[in-house]
Amino acid sequence: MEEKSWSYAQHSKPFKYQEGNLTVTRGSAWSGPGCHLGCGVLLYTDENGKLVKVEGDPENPYNDGRLCVRCLNVNEVTNHKDRLLYPMKRDPKDRGKDKWERISWDEAYDIIVEKFNKIKDEFGAETILFTQGTGRDIAQWISRLAWSFGSPNYCYHLSGAACYLPRVAGMAVTTGGYWVADCSQQFIDRYDNPQYQVPETMFVWGNYPLTSNSDGFYGHWVIDLMKRGMKIVCIDPKVTWLAARAEEHLRVRPGTDAALALGMLNIIINEELYDKEFVEKWTHGFDQLKERVQEYPVEKVAEITWVPAEKIRNAAHILAKSKPATMQWGLAVDMTKESLPASQAIAALFYITGNADIPGGIIMPPELLPYSGGFGHDLLSPEQAEKRIGLKDYPIFQYGFQIAQPDAVQKALETDDPYKIHAGWFQTTNPIACVAAQPKRWAEAVKKLDFVVFVDIFMTPSIMEVADIVLPAATFPERDGLRVGDGVQRGEVINKVTQIGECKSDMQINLELGKRFNPAAWPWENVQAMFSDILKPTGFSFQELQEKAPAYMPFTYKRYEKGLFRPDGQPGFNTGTGKIELYSTFYEMVGLDPLPYFEEPSPGPGATPELLEEYPLVLTTGARIWSMFHSEHRQIERNRAFRPDPEIEVNPDTLKKLGIKDGDWVWVENERGRAKRRVKGTPVIDPRMCSCDHAWWRPEAGPENLYDVLDLNINNLVPWIPGKSGFGSNFKTMLCKLYKVKEGE
Amino acid sequence: MAKYGLLIDYNWCTGCHSCEVACQMELGLPVGQYGIKLTELGPWEYAPGKWQLTYVPIPTDQCTLCDKRVAMGKIPSCVQHCQAKCMQYGPLEELSKLLLDHPKQVLYSLD
Secondary structure, eight states: OOGGGSEEOOOSSOSEEEETTEEEEEEEOOSSSSOSOOOEEEEEEOTTSOEEEEEEOTTOTTTTTOOOHHHHTHHHHHTOTTBOOSOEEOOGGGTTSOOOEEOOHHHHHHHHHHHHHHHHHHHOGGGEEEEEOSSOTTHHHHHHHHHHHTOOOEEEOSGGGOSSHHHHHHHHHHHSSOOEEOSSTTSTTGGGOTTOOOOSEEEEESOOHHHHOOTTOOTTHHHHHHHTTOEEEEEOSSOOTTGGGOSEEEOOOTTOHHHHHHHHHHHHHHTTOSOHHHHHHHEEOHHHHHHHHTTOOHHHHHHHHSOOHHHHHHHHHHHHHOSSEEEEEOHHHHSSTTHHHHHHHHHHHHHHTTOBTSTTSEEOOOOSSOTTTOSOGGGSOHHHHTTOTTTTTOGGGGSSOOOBOHHHHHHHHHHOOSSOOOEEEEESOOTTTTTOSSHHHHHHHHTTSSEEEEEESBOOHHHHHHOSEEEEBOOGGGOOEEOOOSSSOOBOEEOOOOOOTTOBOHHHHHHHHHHHHOGGGOOOSSHHHHHHHHTGGGTSOHHHHHHHOOEEOOOOSOTTTTTOSSTTOOSSOSSTTSSEESSOHHHHHTTSOSSOOOOOOSSSTTTOGGGGGTSOEEEEEEEOBTTBOTTOSTTOHHHHTTOOSOEEEEOHHHHHHHTOOTTOEEEEEOSSOEEEEEEEEOTTSOTTEEEEEOOOOOGGGOTTTGGGHHHHOGGGGOOOOBOTTSOOBOSSOEEEEEEEOOTTO | OOOEEEEEOTTSOOOOOHHHHHHHHHHTOOTTOOSEEEEEEEEEEEETTEEEEEEEEEEOTTOOTTHHHHHTTOOOHHHHHOTTOOEEEEEHHHHHHHTTTSSSOEEEEOO
16 A cells, blocks of 8 residues: 555654653553553653553544543552562462462463473364453454464354444445444545535434444544534433433343334335435345345334334434434443344444445444454464364354354363363453353363463452462553554554553564564564554554554445455455345355344243243343443442442332342342342333342452452353354343341341 | 632533642642542432533632632643543633623532
């Protein structure tokens, strides 16, 4: 790509400058700690190289000087007294006990290389898992480490990979890429870009973007756009600040989004409100979709979803009338078992109304380094690639995403089927507190491994329970890096300004270890050289981009008309039919229903009404918190002050019936287990349901009782059961009962 | 000398707490003390489907209007970091005229 086609920020100062006694370094942020976004930040360090302050960068078009509470006190995380400072080892027979011994990096690497190579020689490289948690600044590097070592089992240990991946995979196989809301984030001049148009309406579906800040989407762009006249429609069971300001608010029953979307499709298709020219020219299988949606008349859908028919009709009419309309969707769509058909139905609403790849509609984000494909899959031999766990049962995992199927991995750990796993590399992930369903089962299964390595920024209950070696990872102000990842990618750099203990960045650890395992696959002298290689299309090296960043890729709309979506340069989409597949030829080929459908979440009021007597409430989990990200921040006093205890939100009328008061501690229980929560009575929750935040542990409780994680973790109630495709799991739709915690419990 | 203050268009305040923490970090305040503090009005349903759910930040006695930042040509930290961009700093005389533009604004006289 030509250098001149990129756009760069104009800066008034170099990327590093003095302000009084402090040095200011411009750059970007990317978890850990914090979220996936990559906001522009100014990092302030004192004469001793200590990070003392963080501010938003007013020259960065992404966040325009703003920051959320999680970034504003990053110095309190980076400098926290409980950081892991050096590598440590522990005798495997002492797993679960606080019996760590400090070692050098060289000794740690020597042990890992010796153990991994021995296991590889004896049992095969595939018997070592390489696991990551949420989309921290690691996915590309850890995938390369796994593949260059020879293991196809790069994995993300969340049942059904039920976070973003189902939607992305579903869109990829039906349209040849994935779609995000167009908030002008691809333009350096943002809302003022002459090509851009403010959406007339944004559908905020299964997501609260203001707190969740996921998928490359800066939540408060919604507010920027509302100020510029955009209306919103909210699909959310809860009354939120945004929902209270929406043109229409559909308080959908958790797990029934697919039915709602099919009901809206029914209206839009039967009333002929769709974009006939686009449908005719650029979609495949409209007639079959039309036939399918006849099974979802709006009155039936109203009964399923708890949303009145009139409101469903109104939302469908708003969508049809809005030119353009866009959608910001989220986790609730993934965290139901049949998430693939749900996302298929929801996305179809926006394709058939002609909103794909137009200004203010939905766009396919440009990528510097493919986020979904990992980095270096070609390093894996075809024989090894075939051994990836879960491929046989879930063929869709062959396409696009290169991860092992998580539920199949859990099964392999527990039953040695299809083969015994011998070791695990867990990089910045805390499964026992966060991603793992039934966390006790996860811990028991991982404890069977011969050798377990963890990398993280703090001691976590996962490390304490199962690890033999722990390596200290850097927070973002301690490392050089690139902000590549989900959503629209930019040439955006992360700049190291401080050093804590012997911590190293995730990518440095991966590079150094990769060089020891397979030097040919890691030809770079250092991480900066590796980044420069990736940044070639920008026309700059990493060091040059430090001054220039952020760099914006060229972008144009209606790329399907110009042949820009297909490798052969023909107009259309990169699918088997060359069109957006409303009827998926790929799903058909792998034995899945080619059309979207709704399946009742089970257990649930629709599937198992007989269970309502014992478990009367629908439970949804994973509600986001302003000040904390997943299982992080529990030891940071300022962040914790906003939410000292794990919560469950319950309607006051429900509490009255149960004889429970606001502020009481309760057990939330289902057939699988229970978790402790503090009750928050609030009318914003439907009386038939309750809502929990997630990933709770108490660092202050100490290692003896594993930081109380097994008492507090709401995932005690969540099963390891994915959808038919292998994507999706019921984290956000279960049944439960509540009862008071007794004294001493 | 012109008197200065903060104008808050609380129609757009989403309750994100950025002003609180930006201020604490700027002034070095301990957890539990604030130079500006968010108040929540609601949530309650006052008519079918109509909800009162509003946030308004209120400056405290510890607010300095970021005099040191302002002297360096910057804007107060709460104003810069407000995610909804619903806060303005300036002379009271100018800000008071903006009150006439639309409802749901408050003007704090602080200097």
